[in-house]
Amino acid sequence: MEGDKGTVCLTGGTGFIGSWLINRLLQEGYSVRTTVRADPENKRDLTFLTSLPGAAEKLKIFSADLNDPNSFDAAIEGSKAVLHVATPLSFDGKESLEAVTESANTVIYNGQEMDMMDESFWTDVDFVTQKLNPKTHPYLISKTFTERAVLEFGTQHGLDAVTVNPGLVVGPFICPRFPDSVRSSLALVLGNRSEYGFLLNIPMVHVDDVARAHIFLLEYPDVKGRYNCSSNTISLDKLSEFLRGKYPESLAEMKGPKLPGVSSKKLLGIGFEFNNGLEEMFDGAIQCCKERGYL
Ligand SMILES: NC(=O)c1ccc[n+]([C@@H]2O[C@H](COP(=O)([O-])OP(=O)(O)OC[C@H]3O[C@@H](n4cnc5c(N)ncnc54)[C@H](OP(=O)(O)O)[C@@H]3O)[C@@H](O)[C@H]2O)c1
Structure with missing residues (x-):
C-alpha cells in the first residue's frame, strides 16, 4: 500500500462500483469516508468492506440517503474530493x-x-x-x-x-x-x-x-x-x-x-x-x- 494521499468521500460504498473503488482507493493510499443507507436494525453485514486490507485504519462508514441530501454533510466534511457513485439503479x-x-x-x-x-x-x-x-x-x-x-x-x-x-x-x-x-x-x-x-x-x-x-x-x-x-x-x-x-x-x-x-x-x-x-x-x-x- 502507498502512503497517505488524503481523505476522499465516496457515496454508495455498498454498490458494485463503489465497493470495488473503496478497495482500490485503500490500496492506492487514500483514507475513505463512505456512505451507506441507514440500517436502524443493524442487520446489514458490511464485513465485505470492513475486512478489506487497510480498512480498519483508513475506512470510515457514515449513514446517508439521497432522499435527505444534508445527510451527506458529515461524510463530506474534511474530504479533499467527493466521488458520488450512489444512485438508485434499476x-x-x-x-x-x-x-x-x-x-x-x-x-x-x-x-x-x-x-x-x-x-x-x-x-x-x-x-x-x-x-x-x-x-x-x-x-x-x-x-x-x-x-x-x-x-x-x-x-x-x-x-x-x-x-x-x-x-x-x-x-x-x-x-x-x-x-x-x-x-x-x-x-x-x-x-x-x-x-x-x-x-x-x-x-x-x-x-x-x-x-x-x-x-x-x-x-x-x-x-x-x-x-x-x-x-x-x-x-x-x-x-x-x-x-x-x-x-x-x-x-x-x-x-x-x-x-x-x-x-x-x-x-x-x-x-x-x-x-x-x-x-x-x-x-x-x-x-x-x-x-x-x-x-
Ligand atoms: N454498473 C454499470 O454498468 C454502470 C454504468 C454506467 C454508470 N453507472 C453508474 O455507476 C454508479 C454505481 O453503479 P453500480 O453498478 O455500482 O450500482 P449499484 O451496485 O446498484 O450501487 C448503487 C449504490 O447506490 C446506493 N443507493 C441507492 N439508492 C440510494 C439512496 N436513495 N441513497 C443513498 N444511496 C443509495 C446503493 O445502496 P444500497 O446498497 O443501500 O442499495 C448502492 O451503494 C451509479 O451512479 C450508476 O448510474 C453504472
Whole structure:
C-alpha cells in the first residue's frame, strides 16, 4: 500500500462500483469516508468492506440517503474530493429489441449517422419520455439531469467537477448483491432474452478500469468535464460468438443490428490506459458468479 494521499468521500460504498473503488482507493493510499443507507436494525453485514486490507485504519462508514441530501454533510466534511457513485439503479424496465433499435434514431448528429458517440452526445430526455419504456425513465432522466447539474455547479462555484460515463460495467465483484450490469452482460449465458436488447452494440468496461479511471481523474491536474470510459464496444452477434468460444454450453447464435459505440478517446488522450479487455471482464464475472451460485 502507498502512503497517505488524503481523505476522499465516496457515496454508495455498498454498490458494485463503489465497493470495488473503496478497495482500490485503500490500496492506492487514500483514507475513505463512505456512505451507506441507514440500517436502524443493524442487520446489514458490511464485513465485505470492513475486512478489506487497510480498512480498519483508513475506512470510515457514515449513514446517508439521497432522499435527505444534508445527510451527506458529515461524510463530506474534511474530504479533499467527493466521488458520488450512489444512485438508485434499476434495469427493471427492459427495452424490447425494437425499442432499443429505434433509439438509434437519437444518434443522428448534425444530420450524419454516428459510429461512435463522444462526450458531446447527451441523452435526449424528450425521446426517452416519448419512446422508451416508462420503467427506464427515472434512471435515464435522473442520470442526465444529475450530470448536467454537477457540471453546472462546478462551473458556478469554481470546482473541478468531472463526470465519468462508463459503458456497461462488467467483471468480478465484492459486493454481496448480484450487480445488475454483470447480470445484464451475462444475459446470453443466463438465457434472459428480455435483456438482449441492451446488448445490441454495447460499450463495456472492466470494473477495475472504472475504479482506476476515477482515481486517475482525481489525481490529474485541473481536469474538468465529461469523460467516457469504455474499453470495448461489442455487437450482440460478436458477443455471442465470443461467449460461445469461451463457454460453449451457454447460448445459441444471436444476431442483432449495429448501434453506435462510445468513444473514450478523451480519457485515453490524457494518458489513461485500460488494463483489461473482454477476456478479463467475463472471466472475472463468471468466476464470481460461479462462486456465489448465480451460475
Ligand atoms: N454498473 C454499470 O454498468 C454502470 C454504468 C454506467 C454508470 N453507472 C453508474 O455507476 C454508479 C454505481 O453503479 P453500480 O453498478 O455500482 O450500482 P449499484 O451496485 O446498484 O450501487 C448503487 C449504490 O447506490 C446506493 N443507493 C441507492 N439508492 C440510494 C439512496 N436513495 N441513497 C443513498 N444511496 C443509495 C446503493 O445502496 P444500497 O446498497 O443501500 O442499495 C448502492 O451503494 C451509479 O451512479 C450508476 O448510474 C453504472
